[in-house]
Amino acid sequence: MSLKTEFLGFELENPWCLASAPPTATGKLMSDAFEVGWGAAIMKTVGPVEEPIINVAPRIHTYKKWNREIAMQNIELITDRKLSVWLEELKVLKKRYPKKMVIGSIMAPGHEMDAWARLIEEMNRVGCDAIELNLGCPHGMPERDMGAICSQDPEIVYNIVSTCKGASKVPILTKLTPNVTNIKVMAAAAKRGGTDAITVINTVNGIIGVDVYSRKPHLSVNGYTAVGGISGNAVKPIGLKCVAECKQATELPISATGGITTWSDGVEYLIMGASQLQLCTEVMIRGFKIISGLNQGIEKYMTEMGYTSIDEVKGTLYKNITSFDYLLKQSHSEKVRVNEETCTGCNICVVACRDAGYDALKLKGVPAHDRTKGTRNVADVIVDHCTGCNLCVAVCPVPECMSLYDSHEQFPYDLHTSYAQNTLT
Numbered sequence: 438m439s440l441k442t443e444f445l446g447f448e449l450e451n452p453w454c455l456a457s458a459p460p461t462a463t464g465k466l467m468s469d470a471f472e473v474g475w476g477a478a479i480m481k482t483v484g485p486v487e488e489p490i491i492n493v494a495p496r497i498h499t500y501k502k503w504n505r506e507i508a509m510q511n512i513e514l515i516t517d518r519k520l521s522v523w524l525e526e527l528k529v530l531k532k533r534y535p536k537k538m539v540i541g542s543i544m545a546p547g548h549e550m551d552a553w554a555r556l557i558e559e560m561n562r563v564g565c566d567a568i569e570l571n572l573g574c575p576h577g578m579p580e581r582d583m584g585a586i587c588s589q590d591p592e593i594v595y596n597i598v599s600t601c602k603g604a605s606k607v608p609i610l611t612k613l614t615p616n617v618t619n620i621k622v623m624a625a626a627a628k629r630g631g632t633d634a635i636t637v638i639n640t641v642n643g644i645i646g647v648d649v650y651s652r653k654p655h656l657s658v659n660g661y662t663a664v665g666g667i668s669g670n671a672v673k674p675i676g677l678k679c680v681a682e683c684k685q686a687t688e689l690p691i692s693a694t695g696g697i698t699t700w701s702d703g704v705e706y707l708i709m710g711a712s713q714l715q716l717c718t719e720v721m722i723r724g725f726k727i728i729s730g731l732n733q734g735i736e737k738y739m740t741e742m743g744y745t746s747i748d749e750v751k752g753t754l755y756k757n758i759t760s761f762d763y764l765l766k767q768s769h770s771e772k773v774r775v776n777e778e779t780c781t782g783c784n785i786c787v788v789a790c791r792d793a794g795y796d797a798l799k800l801k802g803v804p805a806h807d808r809t810k811g812t813r814n815v816a817d818v819i820v821d822h823c824t825g826c827n828l829c830v831a832v833c834p835v836p837e838c839m840s841l842y843d844s845h846e847q848f849p850y851d852l853h854t855s856y857a858q859n860t861l862t
């Protein structure tokens with residue numbers, strides 16, 4: 438079995454890649470990551486030389502549930518290191534690690550094509566294997582005509598990508614913001630401009646939270662905050678959607694980034710249609726060495742599934758992301774069934790179905806597991822009331838206790854009278 442995979446003509450030792458971010462803030466950090474097994478890394482974005490980069494403090498905060506980070510907000514800018522320092526380090530990196538994919542990352546104003554072309558030439562000169570165009574940073578940079586503002590207008594996307602592609606000797610990845618109404622339009626513009634791949638997603642606009650006692654934002658600069666970039670596991674659903682839509686719009690290779698914390702998050706992106714997997718937040722929290730767990734996890738999965746190569750893991754699920762009307766034609770008369778053996782009678786599904794649904798569940802008594810103990814409660818389905826919405830399955834704390842089945846009734850069914858006709862008077 439091999440984790441090797443081809444991406445933009447480069448043979449990667451595994452599909453994992455460090456996203457452009459604090460873990461790639463210096464050449465030394467990128468080197469440390471390569472040493473422990475990362476196959477590819479994208480430098481922290483560099484901007485036009487004349488643009489001074491001054492960060493605010495603090496600029497990072499997390500949102501935790503049960504002591505685990507669900508999401509992160511940052512208001513960090515691109516690299517504050519000099520372009521000349523970076524160019525020297527990239528040269529060293531490429532010489533020392535010829536088999537690792539070293540990816541440059543650049544940003545310039547959306548209306549200054551000369552600045553884009555100059556940065557491309559510099560990256561070409563030091564031998565980067567590919568160059569990512571950062572058109573996605575949502576804070577600080579848009580005010581300077583850079584970052585996310587550049588991938589919110591297809592004409593600007595086209596101009597930047599065609600300029601860079603025309604100037605570059607190596608493949609171009611275009612990194613888009615998810616903060617648009619229709620990302621397909623932006624991906625298509627990048628394709629028209631000649632991009633070789635799309636990277637999605639950069640961070641999602643957001644505010645991580647408010648301290649209810651101090652009444653200040655969690656990420657507070659003297660009581661003020663700015664709309665920042667949300668990353669981490671919570672943004673994975675948005676990332677999966679953007680991968681699907683960009684793939685549908687372009688059929689280009691996709692480098693996926695957004696909320697990957699485990700090997701299985703990565704596999705989800707591969708199945709959706711991605712070719713490469715970028716991580717940032719999880720590495721910021723747990724360090725470079727998570728790469729061994731990522732590799733072991735995917736290897737175990739491949740063994741279980743009988744796959745011998747990453748290409749076999751990759752899928753085309755993006756083709757099944759379709760319209761609501763099409764789904765309606767696929768839908769059946771689903772009803773829920775309860776496994777009375779494993780149901781604990783916890784009542785969670787009953788409350789959910791009553792207060793947010795169709796009142797199709799009640800508790801009933803059945804003989805206790807220990808027959809000497811009388812009865813125990815289990816959930817019971819009022820079949821005529823059930824519309825197969827799946828809420829009870831989604832909230833049930835016992836794995837596989839509740840499941841849907843095709844009742845083979847007419848579809849769509851008539852709503853039960855107490856639901857459809859009981860009007861509030």
Ligand SMILES: Cc1cc2nc3c(=O)[nH]c(=O)nc-3n(C[C@H](O)[C@H](O)[C@H](O)COP(=O)(O)O)c2cc1C
Pocket residue numbers: 456457458459481482497509511513514515516542571574612638639640666668669670672694695696697715716717718719
């Ligand atoms: C603190 C921080 C700084 C970042 N800086 C950059 C950057 O300089 N260039 C860039 O393209 N993306 C930057 N990103 C975005 C990441 O590369 C990545 O696209 C995003 O965080 C989603 O992936 P994740 O959920 O694995 O973190 C940054 C993210 C964070 C959290």
